[in-house]
Amino acid sequence: MSQNKSVLFYPKGGKPSIIANEWLVWNGDESELSKLDQKQKVLVPFSWWLANGQAHGQADTKNPDSELAKRIAAKSIGVWFAADDDILKHAEVIKAGKSIWSLVAADFPIFRDGRSFSTAALLRERFAWTGEIRAIGDVLIDQLILGARSGFDSFALRADQNTDVALKQFDLFTVTTQNSWRDRRSQLGGLQVGSYE
């Protein structure tokens, strides 16, 4: 279980800011989940969701009193993707999740592991995910520009990272030479494709 006090929120088309964090990242230890307050927003491992959430999700009409059904009703649940989760293998689950999860996250087990950049890009491109995607784990200042362009719009920075330096990162580049989730390449006229939804 871990919870950052605040996260860096940088909506597409908006300005970056540090906001209070409401979400707890649960690592999958069953003994912990049941102790949590129903209202506590929690991100569960995608692998756990595959094993439990789907069944519960289907069952929730039969058993609206189940703990998970209550969380789903309260919009207090989301999933986080591990770096080695193959999200394309579970396209149906993710499509169904769009109406259930109010937040998804992708994990950086170590800052130099770039798999979650592709996860974020696929969520935006392939699944047309318009909600928030959060970077969690070993998230450092110098990954912010990459993450923000790949598809992330919030960042649970590692606790030792200086948030003042972090906020300045997004002003460093005023041009780009390839398309990304956030902007078209400057050669084609550049920034701002649509606004944050």
Next chain:
Amino acid sequence: MYKYDQIDQTLVNERVIQFQDQVERRIQGSLPEEEFRPLRLQNGLYHQRHAYMLRVAIPYGLLSSEQLRTLAQIADKYDRGYGHFTTRQNIQFNWIKLEESPAILADLAKVQMHAIQTSGNCIRNITSDAFAGVAADEYVDPRPICELLRQWSTLHPEFAFLPRKFKFAITGAKEDRTILLCHDVGIALKKNTQGNLVADIYAGGGMGRTPILGSLIKESLPWNVLPSYLTALLRVYNRFGRRDNIYKARIKILVKALGPEEFARQVEGEWATIKDGDDNFQQSEWDRVANHFTKPAYKSTQSISTTDLIDSAPQHEQAAFARWLERNVKPHQVPGYASVIFSLKPHGSVAPGDATTEQMLAIADLADQYSFGELRITHEQNLVLADVEQAKLLELWHKAKAQNVVLPNIGLLTDIIACPGGDFCSLANAKSLPIAKAIQERFDDLDYLHDLGEISLNISGCINSCGHHHVGNIGVLGVDKDGEEWYQITLGGEQGNHASIGKVIGPSFGAEQIPDVMADIIDTYVKHRTADEPFIETYRRVGVTPFKEAAYLNRSKEGSSAGVSA
């Protein structure tokens, strides 16, 4: 050549500011070395044995005289008065101070240069044919695609932390001069029957610990969809390339594990979903970039025969000039023009690929006077003036002599390709430069070298293979055994259209044995060759056995205990 527009210039300027901030955070302590390391590598800054080394990109090997002057000044101001041209069309400065590196990048930015992605687990500097746009055997000038992809890959957000480094090579000629099949991705450009520009894509080649030639995974891909196709390819690699073992993390291991067909299928599946997106290049982008690669203002002139050229030299110089014409001057697309290679491989005096500040400045002047102010860097670590009037070859030869760059050894045994090795590089197991020097000294007889003809000799100080020893007709690899330096010999490697990976002949040798072993290998070739048969063909015809016997005959096998066996 390509000139930056406002966008390119802004990007490199802003990159300097970003790196300056990263260096400041490192020096002031908030950024630990472990976390700074990938950041500095993505800007070409290595920490070596004695100091920092800065690797500067020379995209697809093309350089203006003004840029070369800046490199010369950087060597003078921040280094020890020389630079080292690498096997991947970069230049390295070996004696750099961390705190001065942002200032060097700022100097580079002023002449439209940078060190972006010259190292790190990202898309590296894109290499191409050093004779692009001038080679007589060219189908398509690859430079507009090189430049478009340089821009596309620069600071690509999704692919900055791949499992491992990722190298592109791009060619457009009949003869491959890029070692295309030893790259993570090789792009072979051609025109299809309708006259449209298309690309054949090879993937999964590489050298290093597991040398593998790339496989053709896509044929006749229209040029404009390269960004979406390469995104799909890199995405498959980023997601599924191994990250548990650095030696198995290159794309070649993934392609081999899946099989090229299955890898191609996965790329195709990914590509199907993004192929129509606006990532793809537009005609206007091609026009903007290609406009920079129009032909220079060639004079309308006649071809001059080699005999006439030789006759134009004074009698006493004719033999030497003829030899230079034969080895260091290459045919050109335009009648009356030629491409000249300056050899950075003088015998035994400097490291292969090194050039001093003085040489760089003088060569920049020669480029201005004789070749429209442009130069090329070859992956064999030599310099090229690509557009020289044949009528001025003699004059150029005379002037270039003063810079000690006219040794007529291009393609010969002493045109040795070598990494900096253990003298500089902290990755190296063994030194490469003293081995190169000893071989050049042993084979210092030009008559003999010319008689031997084409032989490529490549030396790498470790299995990372920066000296490309796997594709040398003769390869030398430095290995470490109990703290001692040993050298393993491979034979039969080749670059070009018949690319092949050399085979280890047996146990490794001590440094002092290498010149004698070379002599035995060469003697074996001379003994077995027919008429004009080049080394590689003799080797293929007679096989490894006679070479192996000669190399190990009457030679103590201390090396055999060094354990690096075939």
